Amino acid sequence: MLETLTLFLNEMEYADYQVIEQVTAMSRWGEPRQNTAVWPGYNSAIIVQEVDPVKAKGLIGEINKMNAAAFNNSELVAAYMWGIEEYTVVKPVE
Known part of the structure; x- marks a missing residue:
């Protein structure tokens, strides 16, 4: 499932994401x-x-579609979305 999600993120041009492969x-x-x-x-x-x-x-919608097509509980993806009130603007160093 991780490969499916990262492939989708790349295809839809989500530029900013991190993958943590081993999570208990x-x-x-x-x-x-x-x-x-x-x-x-x-x-x-x-x-x-x-x-x-x-x-x-749209990303949440795609994950909902994946979950609807899951064969068992181990294929389900949990997704959460929240707003960020403040953040730093990262600008590349020239």
Whole structure:
């Protein structure tokens, strides 16, 4: 699923995102992933920064479509969107 999401982000030209490949997690809809003998494995996380609200809502819509087509709970993607009130403007050093 991580590859599917990063491919989509690149195709839709989302320029600012970070991937965290190994995240331990607990959720209500799947088995825990704690990288232990009892709960093996990891989840992944992608953090996307998008200022265009239409584009951000489009991403949420695509994730909802992926979830609707999931075969089981391990294929579900959790997505959250929130507004940022203040931030720094990053300008490239010349």
